[in-house]
Amino acid sequence: MKKLKIYIDTSVIGAISDIEDIERIRVTESLLDKIKHGEHEGYTSNITLAEINKGPAELKERLTQKIRDTKLKILDEDEECVYLADEYLKEKIIPKTYRDDARHIGIAVKSQMDAVVSWNYRHMVNLSVRRCVNSVNLKFGYKTIEIVSPMEVVEHE
Secondary structure, X not given: OOOOEEEEOHHHHHHHHOOOOHHHHHHHHHHHHHHHOOOOEEEEEHHHHHHHHOOOHHHHHHHHHHHHHHOXXXXXXXXXXXXXXXXXXXXXXXXXXXHHHHHHHHHHHHOOOXXXXXXXXOOOOOHHHHXXXXXXXXXXXXXXXXXXOHHHHHHHO
């Protein structure tokens, strides 16, 4: 079976420090272990690193170390990614105040990921967003992408 190329957003990395939801931690750790052991190809981006850098020093170091330990490959945003993100905002798929969410999707689409994995149900992991994002993607000649929770990746297996 072909390995999935999955883009991990900041909410997934940050979930390892979620002291209020033990199940979320378990699922997140399981997903990151699968990536670390080569069951999936895992990617994140300079956007994730920038978001992590806004946090407290101790948390920043812990999350950055987790990215290194998991062996996530870092994707760099370029003009094409920004263009896609702007289209998602222009179409009001993602609210303008949550531009980074659109940027995560844009970089994953441009980089031909199979899926964006996120715990963000409000602006990313939902049927309406997925349909609208894929409508824009097809309009501009990109392939469709799945936008799923870590649970959908881990529990499916």
